[in-house]
Amino acid sequence: MIRRIWGMLYRHAAMYRRSWPRVAEVAYWPTLNMLIWGFTSTYIAHAHGAPRAVAAGGLIGGVLLWEIMLRGQLGVTIGFLEEIWSRNLGHLFVSPLRPGELLGALVIVSAVRTLVGLLPATIIAYLLYSYNILALGPVVLLFFINLLVMGWWVALGIVSLLFRYGAGAEALAWTIAFGVTPLACVYYPLTALPAWLQPFAQALPAAHIFEGLRAALLGHGMDWRQFTLATGLNVAWALAAILVFAGEFRRARVRGALLAIGE
Amino acid sequence: MEAIRVENLVKRYPHTLAVDDISFTLAPGQILGLLGGNGAGKTTTIAMLLGLLVPTSGNITVLGHDMAQNRFSALARMNFSSPYIALPARLTVRENLVVYGHLYNVPNLARRIAALAEQFNLGALLNRPAGELSAGQKTRVALAKSLINEPELLLLDEPTASLDPDTGDYVRGVLEDYRRTQGAAILLASHNMGEVERLCDNVLMLKTGRIVDRGPPEELISRYGREDMEQVFLHIARSETL
Numbered sequence: 001m002i003r004r005i006w007g008m009l010y011r012h013a014a015m016y017r018r019s020w021p022r023v024a025e026v027a028y029w030p031t032l033n034m035l036i037w038g039f040t041s042t043y044i045a046h047a048h049g050a051p052r053a054v055a056a057g058g059l060i061g062g063v064l065l066w067e068i069m070l071r072g073q074l075g076v077t078i079g080f081l082e083e084i085w086s087r088n089l090g091h092l093f094v095s096p097l098r099p100g101e102l103l104g105a106l107v108i109v110s111a112v113r114t115l116v117g118l119l120p121a122t123i124i125a126y127l128l129y130s131y132n133i134l135a136l137g138p139v140v141l142l143f144f145i146n147l148l149v150m151g152w153w154v155a156l157g158i159v160s161l162l163f164r165y166g167a168g169a170e171a172l173a174w175t176i177a178f179g180v181t182p183l184a185c186v187y188y189p190l191t192a193l194p195a196w197l198q199p200f201a202q203a204l205p206a207a208h209i210f211e212g213l214r215a216a217l218l219g220h221g222m223d224w225r226q227f228t229l230a231t232g233l234n235v236a237w238a239l240a241a242i243l244v245f246a247g248e249f250r251r252a253r254v255r256g257a258l259l260a261i262g263e
Numbered sequence: 264m265e266a267i268r269v270e271n272l273v274k275r276y277p278h279t280l281a282v283d284d285i286s287f288t289l290a291p292g293q294i295l296g297l298l299g300g301n302g303a304g305k306t307t308t309i310a311m312l313l314g315l316l317v318p319t320s321g322n323i324t325v326l327g328h329d330m331a332q333n334r335f336s337a338l339a340r341m342n343f344s345s346p347y348i349a350l351p352a353r354l355t356v357r358e359n360l361v362v363y364g365h366l367y368n369v370p371n372l373a374r375r376i377a378a379l380a381e382q383f384n385l386g387a388l389l390n391r392p393a394g395e396l397s398a399g400q401k402t403r404v405a406l407a408k409s410l411i412n413e414p415e416l417l418l419l420d421e422p423t424a425s426l427d428p429d430t431g432d433y434v435r436g437v438l439e440d441y442r443r444t445q446g447a448a449i450l451l452a453s454h455n456m457g458e459v460e461r462l463c464d465n466v467l468m469l470k471t472g473r474i475v476d477r478g479p480p481e482e483l484i485s486r487y488g489r490e491d492m493e494q495v496f497l498h499i500a501r502s503e504t505l
Binding site: 006018087090 | 276306307310313314315316317335338339342343345347348349350351352353354355358361362363364365366367368392408
């Protein structure tokens with residue numbers, strides 16, 4: 001098992017080594033987002049004084065942390081799409097590589113992509129806006145892991161859609177996670193949403209993570225209740241996504257969709 | 264133990280019966296040709312043998328493993344090549360072979376790749392991206408990939424399509440040699456009837472999902488009173504009664 005996962009990691013490492021546009025893409029959006037929201041936050045802080053500075057810090061922290069989810073999701077789905085684009089899935093699925101091992105490799109690739117992609121944005125936040133996400137302490141790691149896991153189960157859902165609808169569902173890989181953003185409460189508290197929308201937001205781990213982040217920024221320390229809710233929801237959603245993936249993979253083998261997934 | 268045992272295999276789609284109750288076996292060291300026109304059921308049959316497609320009914324046993332229950336054990340001991348499936352274009356030939364060497368848990372991988380490079384004359388291509396190769400070179404690389412794990416069973420879909428006659432002849436020689444030295448079984452889907460006559464011990468003639476005839480090529484040629492397999496193929500393909 002380990003050697004097969006290593007084989008897939010080697011495949012992706014070799015691909016990135018030979019393609020600078022792919023490497024640039026990893027860091028491009030997080031850096032761009034940080035520049036836009038960083039300057040916006042600086043403007044808010046200067047225009048409205050110190051109390052707003054906390055909100056501005058929340059914006060920058062939100063941008064950085066939300067990018068973890070987005071990059072985590074894209075890391076898995078793009079990795080899978082690379083196999084479709086290169087018409088290599090047929091070879092992979094008739095090798096001894098289990099679907100779970102393929103996903104395991106993509107998850108590792110996604111974690112590395114996310115870390116590398118966020119590094120320039122983190123440095124920019126520190127140098128240009130004097131914002132140090134690590135100053136929040138070890139809780140950042142807990143936020144990081146939770147958001148990464150959320151990105152992975154969202155990706156698993158998208159890969160399941162690719163099995164069902166073929167490469168025609170590719171656009172979803174780029175858009176679904178962005179569509180979740182309004183409910184993730186990244187830039188505003190949960191109470192800013194209409195009452196009828198709040199239960200939907202509360203069903204997502206992200207809303208609890210960002211409530212926790214804001215509590216930490218306001219000096220209230222770690223909100224363990226929100227963290228526990230986020231972790232529990234992540235586990236539940238991840239299990240559901242695994243079941244959906246297994247079902248769609250099986251259905252794809254019945255329908256013959258694996259033979260024509262690139263169409 | 265047969266390399267392949269297929270019993271009453273059926274694949275039915277909502278509007279099509281792609282494979283209609285076929286049964287056959289393939290013994291180790293034998294080459295079996297799977298022949299038929301477009302839509303005859305060759306690709307569907309191969310996809311079910313590889314576990315890419317779940318049969319509607321019937322049983323497939325590959326190298327002693329029931330494909331419905333234990334397909335990964337069989338997949339580790341077999342391999343597949345088709346010019347219609349590509350290898351990652353950005354990776355070099357060597358990198359592609361390394362990837363598949365890891366997936367198939369090949370021991371002494373560097374030595375195995377060197378042997379394949381010599382066998383398929385890939386030495387000058389090893390460090391070139393797969394996407395920059397000609398169609399014929401890609402086919403040779405795909406064949407090298409299909410032998411990376413020294414499979415006991417090899418499934419080949421049009422193995423010499425897009426190869427020039429000289430290279431095609433060389434590849435057929437490699438396959439004959441591989442069968443002889445390794446005792447491997449080979450299932451070959453091909454539209455090249457000269458290739459079928461040269462390589463195959465037996466052929467299955469498929470039409471609209473059914474096996475309409477079977478036997479050694481020379482026996483079929485004799486039975487239909489034709490000069491070669493090309494004429495046998497045309498006779499069967501155009502016959503209303505078969």
